[in-house]
Amino acid sequence: MAAAVNNMCTDCVLSSSRNLSDALSFHSKAITTTRSRTTRRGCSVSHQKQRFSIRSMRISHDNHAPKISLFEESLSSIFELPNGQCTPGKGVVGxxxxxxxxxxxxxGPSTSSREMIWKLxxxxxxxxRLNMSHGDHASHQKTIDLVKEYNSQFEDKAVAIMLDTKGPEVRSGDVPQPIILKEGQEFNFTIKRGVSTEDTVSVNYDDFVNDVExxxxxLVDGGMMSLAVKSKTKDLVKCIVVDGGELxxxxxxxxxxxxxNLPSITDKDWEDIKFGVDNQVDFYAVSFVKDAKVVHELEDYLKSCNADIHVIVKIESxxxxxxxxxxxxxxxxxxxxRGDLGAELPIEDVPLLxxxxxxxxxxxxxPVIVATNMLESMIDHPTPTRAEVSDIAIAxxxxxxxxxxxxxxxxGKFPLKAVKVMHTVALRTESSLPVSITPPTQFSAHKSHMGDMFAFHSTTMAxxxxxPIIVFTRTGSMAVILSHYRPSSTIFAFTNQKTLPHAILVWAYDKNLVTKGEFVTLVQSGAQPIWRQESTHHIQVRKVQG
Structure with missing residues (x-):
């Protein structure tokens, strides 16, 4: 079956013109319902109907309760727990x-070459991720081109591109050489540009004196050093060093x-955002978002550009x-x-937040991303601390x-090892997570919507x-909704939209991956069906024949 899947399933795109009947045949029992649903960023593309070779799954009835006859081995990896939950493989990574x-x-500099991007x-x-706080458009353009080259050469894989805006950062000025700050020492910050002495350095924010009391x-460099404000003049903030270090x-x-008191999106950010639009990046990570108006402003701009770029808000202020x-x-x-969040708020609040x-x-x-200091020690060392491993597992x-x-x-000195550690820890942690047959009740409020209700029951069935779940989607909406119900198995999302695979960050897109004799749950939902034209909402359970 692996060869058959390799011919029809990719991490990136499955063209809807491909005929899948030569690749797969299944036993099936269909459950259908009809309703249209529009997504936030709807789009329409011409398509051809997919065709499968189908035979009916046997249904038996015992005391009026329907039971689906399955091979015993198809459920052999499920182990019941006393609390009614189950876990695949007893926490063992297969x-x-x-x-x-x-x-x-x-x-960055350690990974910007073609070879390193391939290895990552x-x-x-x-x-x-492109950090627009560092580098210029020319260097970031090189990275974008290399990632797109990788995606074009390996159509069964997809690496998305995220542009992270600099935001309204307040930074100290340039110093010829590091300044050693010692506890109890007096040190000053001035809004005058170009100042750098042993006891005074400039800042890049004109209202700095007005903002501090x-x-x-x-806090300097995310809390690596701290100073207490003792007094101020019209252009100078006088401080006493509390925790010293190297500035x-x-x-x-x-x-x-x-x-x-700065806008969340600065003039430089708008230039970078336009750069992202021109290069059709997949995500913007917007720094220091204070309210929803900033998001709406950016969404309106992207809509005016006809740009399908997803906005990730950074919670850090x-x-x-x-x-x-x-x-x-x-x-x-x-x-x-967590870096700036822990600088602006008490550090003990960060885990709770x-x-x-x-x-x-x-x-x-x-979708939610956890960032900052996850494997900080691996910038200089080949192995992580035990606390860092626990940090990944907790996330x-x-x-x-x-x-x-x-x-x-x-x-860092060990970028590939850092990725490998993160992969290994995440995979091992996932294998130990308890999986309920029924998705979490926290999503029940959303089940008043047809798409959410459909995803809930599809996940329960799977x-x-x-x-595994195979979903046919035009806009990616159903794949995203399904992922939030956290099915215990993989979601394979098939689309005829080339932009979707890079945009779906969530639990989807893997190659290989079903075997002969395995059952799969097929899902379709949307106003414009890709697979079965007679219904907009459709679930089938099928057995892979090879």
Missing amino acids: PNARRKTKIVCTI AEEGMNVA VGDIL KSRRHLNVRGKSA ADSIPNLHSIISASDGAMVA QEDIIRRCRSMQK VREGADAVMLSGETAH NTLNT
Whole structure:
């Protein structure tokens, strides 16, 4: 069966003109319903009907309760637990196990070559992140071209591209050489440009003096150093060093508990966003989002450009916390950017906020990425700390759709090992997660919508029969909805839209992957069917014949 699947299933695109009847034949029992549903970013493309060779699945009745006759081995990997849950394989990672949590890799000097991008993808990179705080358009253009080259050469795989805006960052100025700050030392920040002495350095924000107050705590480089504000003049903030360290050029500055009075999208960000539109990137990660208006503004711009780019909001400022619900609702997904979040808020709040943001995203059916310091020690060392391994596992167990590497792959010494560690830990953690036959009750509020109800019952059926899910989709909407119900098996999404595979970050798209004799659950939902023209909502369970 593997050969047959290789001929018809890709991580990227399955052209709807392909005739699948030569590749697969199944036993089937159909369950159909009809209703149209539009998606947020609808699109229409000409298609041809898919054809399958079908034979009926045997149905037996015992005491008026229908039972589907299945081979015993098709359910052999399910083990019942006392609480009514089940777990595939008793937590053992099988040879064909596929990681569902996606990996985002930041591309930088350590990984910007063709060879390294290829190797990152082979080790498990799903998304290439371009950090617009560093580099220029020429260097990022090279990365985009290389990723697209990889995707064109390996049509069975897809690496998406995420452009991460710089945002309204307040940074210290350039220094000829690092300045050593010692506890108790007096040190100053000035809004005058180009100042760099042993006790004073410039900042790039003209209202810095107005934003800070005496008694505020300034955090440098995400909290690596801290200073207390003692006094200020019209152009100078005088501080006492609380926690010392080495101050280098262009270090990020935060005021604990406060956000800078700057727009979330700066002039530079708009230039970078246009660059992303021109290059048809898949995601924008928008820094320091404070309210939903920023998201709506960007969405309106993308709509005017006819650009199908998904907006990921970065939750990293104190001002965003009161507006979490509206911000996440307006977006296509969220990122828990723990670095700046832990600088602006008490560090002990970060784990609680991470859990809360993940829970909110899951309840609203939005993908969520956990980022920052996940394998920080691997920037310089070939193995992670045990705490870092636990950090990845906790993010996966809490329900993160993706985990992200920043400096580890951008400028670290062991980028490939970092990706491999993240892949291995995520895969092993997923294998130990308990899987309910019935999807989580937290999604029940959404089941008033036909598409959500359909996905809920499709997931229940797939979990009950322990089958992978094959979904036919034009816009990717049903694949995304299905993924949020966390089926225990893989989702294979087939589409005739070339942009979708790169845009679906969630639990989908793997190659190989069903075998002869295995049962699969086929799903179709949408106003314009790709597969079965007579129904818009359709579920079938079929047995792979080879």
